[in-house]
Amino acid sequence: MSFSSLFESGESTRNKSHLASLVNIAITNGVISDEELVILGRIKTKLSIADSDFEAIIKNPSKYPINPPTTNEERIQWLHDLFKVVFADHSMDEDEHRLLKRYATAIGYNDADAEYLVKRSIEIFSGHLALEDYRYLLNKDR
Secondary structure (H helix, E strand, O other): OOOHHHHOOHHHHHHHHHHHHHHHHHHHHOOOOHHHHHHHHHHHHHOOOOHHHHHHHHHOHHHOOOOOOOOHHHHHHHHHHHHHHHHHHOOOOHHHHHHHHHHHHHOOOOHHHHHHHHHHHHHHHOOOOOHHHHHHHHHOOO
């Protein structure tokens, strides 16, 4: 462990862990696509991760263990970020699906909630919304 890492904030560590988890999902098919890299770059900026740290995470994401968020709002945000990366290339394979469930459990959801949230998020991100859900989303801020 480097001397500077002793003083790294918990939030910074969590943010790097989150980004590393997203990178792990992105490389399940063997390569990070250009679309996935763009989204990862946006998330890097949103999480205030330095370019040098971003490059290190891309190079070796397994170096950063999952350090789960502490609030439900953060968990939802992390799950949302994850789905943006998975669907960046407009498809999802079985490995990504399996990792999504594991990731949801790793960030603090029980098995039943993880299963539901992953299933529902897949429906939302793949555009398979029921009419009632579509109507709700269109009118929710009116």
